Amino acid sequence: MSETVVKIENLVKNYKNLTAVDHFNLEIKEGEILGLLGPNGSGKTTTLNCLLSLLSFHEGKIEVFGEKMKPESYSLKKNIGVIFQNVAVFDTLTVYENIDFFCGLYIEEKALRKKYVEEAIQFVELGDFKNYYPKKLSGGLLxxxxxxxxxxxxPKLIVLDEPTVAVDPQSRNKILEGILELNKQGATIIYTSHYMEEVEEICSRIVIMDKGKNLAEGTAEELKRRIKNNETIYIDIRSLPAEDMDNIRQLKHVYSVEYSEERLTVKCDGGNHNLIHVMDYLQERGISFGRVHSELPTLNDVFLEITGKELRD
Structure with missing residues (x-):
């Protein structure tokens, strides 16, 4: 059994008449990359700030590495790395000096700190820029x-809050590769993003929260199996009588049929060969059709069904 790195039990955080976090529970095991998803205002940032003891909370318990997390838990905080969405570096320090400063908050020994700084520069591939000031860097390099x-x-636990916002595709790929490498080196990671494809690509487990609650958790595939929509079929048809729409709606596993702008959309809640069954019906009725394609559910479909919202709201 892996060690529990983070344990949050019945966390409650109120702001006057607003409950930002409502009896939230979460457990993260050593070596996980945990994707934390939620629309704006869902309580993600408040939860992370409580976890890091940057905010007090009204009820519940938070443990990190088996110890209660408190503002003065400096021995725990030495093992935590935090990268927030807003870039927080000093404009008056060079790349090298910035990394050295932040590393120096935790590593006092000069020789070891120098080694760590050089390794960090190499890790993010900023060797050619270490004497540059932040204002001279592109968004991706920053x-x-x-x-x-x-x-x-x-750090053994790393919190990454929207680390790829507004960066070019090449920098985004390098950041994602770096996160996977940090995990391979032993770090447990909490990752928030509005890019579903990133979460699905790198996260070993996903938690969806809204209104301060943990609504669902599991692997991407486990979450997809929880929703009704198992397959969506799109077929271009010039004309489709209402009678045929009703008949298609009666096919096994079909739960939704729509026809708009010469496109038939059929949603299925399970089963195999749904596309073949729909096409067989059209051919039997002599209904000609054009382009056909089928889509399996995405993580965005899961999020939309569970929360009723688009993630980018």
Whole structure:
């Protein structure tokens, strides 16, 4: 059994008449990359701030590495790295000096700190820029500097809040590769993002929260199996009588049929060969059709069904 790195039990955080976190529960095991998803205002940031003891809370318990997390838990905080969405570096310090400063908050020994700083620069591939000031860096390079500042002291738990916002595709790929490498080196990671494909690509487990509650958790595949929509079929048809729409609706596993702008959309809640069954019906009725394609559910479909919202709201 893996060690429990984070344990949150019945966490409650209120702001006057607003309950931002409502009896939230979460357990994260060593070596996980935990994706935390939720629309704006869902309580994600408040939960993370409570976890890091940056905010007090009204009820519940938070443990990190088996110890109660408190504002003065400096021995625990030395093993945590935090990279927030807003880049937090000093404009008056170079790339090297920024990483050295943040690493120095945790590593006092000069020789060891120098080694760690050099390794962090190499890790985020900023070797050619270590004497540059932040204002001279592109958005992607600035994000990578921000990550280096948060991980240079080699933390065991890393919190990454929207680390790929507004960066180019090449930098995004390098950041994702770096996160996977940090995990491979032993770090447990909490990852928030509005990019579903990133979460599905790198996260070993996903938690969906809204209105301060943990609504669902599991692997991407486990979450997809929880929703009604198992397959969506799209067929271009020039004309489709209402009678045929009703008949298609009666096919096994079909629960939704729509026809708009010469496109038939059929949603199925399970089963195999649904596309074949629909096409067989059309051919038997002599209904000609054009382009056909079928889509399996995405993580966005899961999120939309569970929360009723688009993630980018």
């Amino acid at each position: 994000r990578r500097l921000n990550i280096a500042c948060g991980i240079a002291h080699k």
